[in-house]
Amino acid sequence: MNTSTPSSPAVSGAGPHHPDDPGEIMNIARPRRAPVSGRCLVTYWALACALLLLSACGGGGGGEGDSANDEMPVVATASIGNAGGAVASADGAITLTIPAGALSDEQRITVSAVNVRSLPPEFADLPAANIGKVYELQPDGLRFDKPIVIRIALNADPDLGFAPGNLLTSSGSVVEALDKQQIIVDADSGTVVLQGELSHFSPLVHNLFGGLKIRALWPKPRFTYPVQQDIPVTLEFEANARNKLFRVGADFLYTDQSQSPLAMVASGTDKDGRPILNKDDKGRPILETRFSADNLSDEAKPEAFSRHRLVYRCDEISEKVPYQAELALSNIALTPLDRSTPEDRAFIDQVGKFLAFASPKVTFKQAVNCVGRPFTVGGNVSGLDGTVTLQMRTGAGDAETLSIGQNGPFVFKQTVGDGLSWTVAVTAQPDNQVCSASPTGGRIAGVDVTNVAVVCEDRAKYRIGGDIGGLGGGTSVGLKLTAEDGTTSTIVASVNGFFYFDKMVATGTGYQVAITQQPTDQACRVENASGVVEDTDVNNVKVSCFVDTYTIGGTLTGLKNTESVDLALSTDSFVSRTENLLLRQNGPFVFSTKYPIVEGDGYIVYVALQPPTQKCTVSNGEGTVQNANVDNVVVTCIDRLGDGTWTTGLIGGDADPIGGHSLDFWVDLMIKTGSTQT
Known part of the structure; x- marks a missing residue:
């Protein structure tokens, strides 16, 4: 008995079963x-x-x-x-x-x-x-x-x-x-x-x-491979270890969609054991076949798995190369085993009804690093009195932590492939000292790195730094540190990762980090940009860079030419702060913000201060930025109505319309003099 075509339920408009339908x-x-x-x-x-x-x-x-x-x-x-x-x-x-x-x-x-x-x-x-x-x-x-x-x-x-x-x-x-x-x-x-x-x-x-269960198994170290060497990848279908009822099988089509310099070079072997590579009508490498697997015991057995070997190769050195492949399943079949009871078979039929539906395609995604011959990163420690801990990160995503207890040369054991980037940061300071590393990063260029200088001094001042993310290749961002004691320091960073300013700031001193130079075709913003130095380094300054930024705006109508209205904008970009805009005439308006607004940011526009003789309301004032400028906020002002003499007043309070914000709100009261009408 095979349930690949189960006791067919009524299918509305059904033709031949196909995973694309x-x-x-x-x-x-x-x-x-x-x-x-x-x-x-x-x-x-x-x-x-x-x-x-x-x-x-x-x-x-x-x-x-x-x-x-x-x-x-x-x-x-x-x-x-x-x-x-x-x-x-x-x-x-x-x-x-x-x-x-x-x-x-x-x-x-x-x-x-x-x-x-x-x-x-x-x-x-x-x-x-x-x-x-x-x-x-x-x-x-x-x-x-x-x-x-x-x-x-x-x-x-x-x-x-x-x-x-x-x-x-x-x-x-x-x-x-x-x-x-x-x-x-x-x-x-x-x-x-x-x-x-x-x-x-x-x-x-x-x-x-x-x-x-389905998985694509890449060899270790994960997703970092030398150029011009075979990368064996196993596409594996596993019958679940507890499944005692049936053998499972299906047709599948695996289509590679990776980008150069990563390429699939083999999808199997011929009868003589030589690698072969099949392609579809668009020239994309494919593997098209059928798998079948079951599991009759609690132990892993060969028949529990159906494995299919693919071979990839990196043609040249490159970081973060997109691997992407699509897997389409069709004709999933459940075949009862000899040990299956009539009740089991009835259940399998019932399950098969729902397997008659088209299976969704599976998309595998990850970044692969194609590296050259590996090289080492090291340098020299001076002035140390205690133990300092360094951490190196590579462009391939690897990291190594190294604790050093004496002055002299040092070398990380983790190697870095030719052409990949690296960063070094001090992650734990010695007691009563502060150490800094320079340079803090770079890119391997066919030789070992030996010039990382770690200099330690008695702890009197502390470093200010953090992490840069999202910065595009070939661009740079300028940062400036300004402290209350007059200390200033500037850096221009061209790689993502750890950074520290070269000037240190004394305990109890306030500081501010600002962007002085935006990268080409990007906008960056700083989180945790200010604070007061305590008895530790500051390493939580976060610089995030984005490709696309947007504006918030709309239209004002009904405002008298003798009045003005004060609008306020609060977004996810402005933690615990707002941007205000004073309008004196009707027509379109746009907030001019100091901080980039990016896709996915929530926003709220509201009236911060009403005109004395009018009431203004906001519609379309709340939402999420969706890959375009927001220009549909509508602010409408009308005269306050009533006969006789009216008195206005406010009832205040707090609201929390967006996470972390404390905003004022009020209810306008218009009370007719000499009456209880409101």
Whole structure:
């Protein structure tokens, strides 16, 4: 018996099954649970439980669905308008990204956790024990002019492998697959994310196939390899160790999309053992075949794995070369084993119904460093009285910590490939001394580095420094340190990583770090830019550089020519501060900010001071910057109304509209003299 074509459920508009067609849908008409009416549900279904250990799951509801109540704690909420935005749970488990233009009017989007008993009847064939999390999206039935993106963070490690699956939703009594589904395996960030597109709020099911794990294994040291040498990569499919029910198999197509100088040079061998490389009609290297694996014991066995060897090669020296490959699965088949009982086979059939849906493509991503012959980094320590600790970081992401207890030469054991960058920083000072390293970084140029000088002095003053990130190659950023005692120091940095100013500042002295020179085609901003030196080095100054920056602005209408209104802007860029703008005439306006505003920054525009005889209100004043200038803030001023003599007053208070801010707010009172009318 083979369930690659399970007892076929009714499929709406279904043609031949293909991984590029995630829109296949099917009817499931056997209800077992009563839905909660008037709710739009999002369900995270963990099928792994029954696939991994059927007997342990039993027949009752499992996971978070066993709660005895139907409380709906809100896990995320935000007001989203025409400009778009994102709604995400605090734990990052679910994120909704709504593009600009998807909504014509502002909507309060809410994501709540609900009990699994709230599933509608079209999901009745899902065993209760296999349902993990259920979410409700509000407003119920909301439709979007453009598809929104749903992202589910999988609890998986790219190095250990992940279980394939897909996202299902429903429309009425019909179950269907989300559009444009993909699993993104990002080794650099250590995350695995499943995402797809949705055009309306309706139930969403994560169909997780826990009987299988997939991983792409790169040799150690991870993602740093010499040029012109073979890099063996293993694409591995593993039947889960607890899976005793069936053999799993599928067709797959692996397509390499890496960028030069990294290239896939072999996807197998011919009958004589010579490497071969197949390509698709676009000239991209591919591996197209079928795998099959099972596991009949608790120990790892050869038949538990299906391994496929690929070979890559670096053609020349380069840092952070993008490796990217796409894996498409199709015709997933579950074949019962001889030991499977009739009940097992019935369960396998039930699982197979949901595997009939198209599987999302898998995208592997990571940065690979192509290095030349390795060289060492070292120098000399002088003036030391105690122990100093140094740390070296390489452009390949490697790091080494070295503790030194005497003056003289030193060398890090960690080598650095030719052409790669390196940085050295003092991470722990000796008692009663301060040591500084110079130079603090550079790039290997075909010889060992021997000129890093670590100079130690009795501790009277302390260093000011921190970390630079996001700076583009071939550019530089200028920084200036100004202390209350008149000490100044400037540096021009051209590499990311640790930095320290060459002048030290005495204990108890205030300091300020500012940018004096922006890099070409970038904008940088400084966090933790000021403070008072205590009995330790300051190393938390953070310089972040961005390619694209944006402005916040809009239009003012209705202001009398004798009046003025004071607006305030608060964004994620201005921690504990605001930018003010005094307007004296109607028309367009733009805040002139001292700090770069980048994509993803939240912002709030509000009236800081009202005109004496008018009331001004702000619409479209809150949102998230989405890869474009914000120009739709509208400030409308109207005359204060009433007959007779009116008296105005304010009631004040505090609010926290954006994290970490303390802002004033007020309610205008217009009280008619001689009456109680308000």
